[in-house]
Amino acid sequence: DAGVIQSPRHEVTEMGQEVTLRCKPISGHDYLFWYRQTMMRGLELLIYFNNNVPIDDSGMPEDRFSAKMPNASFSTLKIQPSEPRDSAVYFCASSLRQARMNTEAFFGQGTRLTVV
């Protein structure tokens, strides 16, 4: 397997524009996580899914952020409208639940978002 694949790797956009980040989890994994990493706040869990269903979105900063997982092999994180303070590295990760325990999470390379 190629691992967790995120696209794009880098995104530069103007304030007010819509941004869509994409993630393809490892095949067969049933958990998918979206994290945001900044110098100030470290690594924050935004939302996670189990079997394509959002389980906990309490980390989503505000209504401008939304995430979907239409099927087991694809998820998106959308910011609309984007603001400069959204600039960060966004990571997607996936894991598998086996024998009532979760395996470790496998991370993508991240998307570095810059909003100017």
Place this chain on the structure above:
Amino acid sequence: GDSVTQMEGPVTLSEEAFLTINCTYTATGYPSLFWYVQYPGEGLQLLLKATKADDKGSNKGFEATYRKETTSFHLEKGSVQVSDSAVYFCALLFSSNTGKLIFGQGTTLQVKP
């Protein structure tokens, strides 16, 4: 609520020095514990893990022991190398059926030749 606290960095060491990065957690039940490493420009990679009390995780010369009595999972290495320079994250997997994984704030390690 459940949380993970790591020692603040950056930690700067000379090559072959002994490394300790402290990690303590607050959790209900019995979480699984992990150390992840992030090299510059890359995503996080699992370094080691422990799933129950007194387990010792080890990999690439790094070790950490799951101490339930002190709610700790400190990372150690006897002799660091320049190539160990990275950011290290302690993480906790909730013991309930949620699958929720949360991280400490990360500790930057810089090893000088």
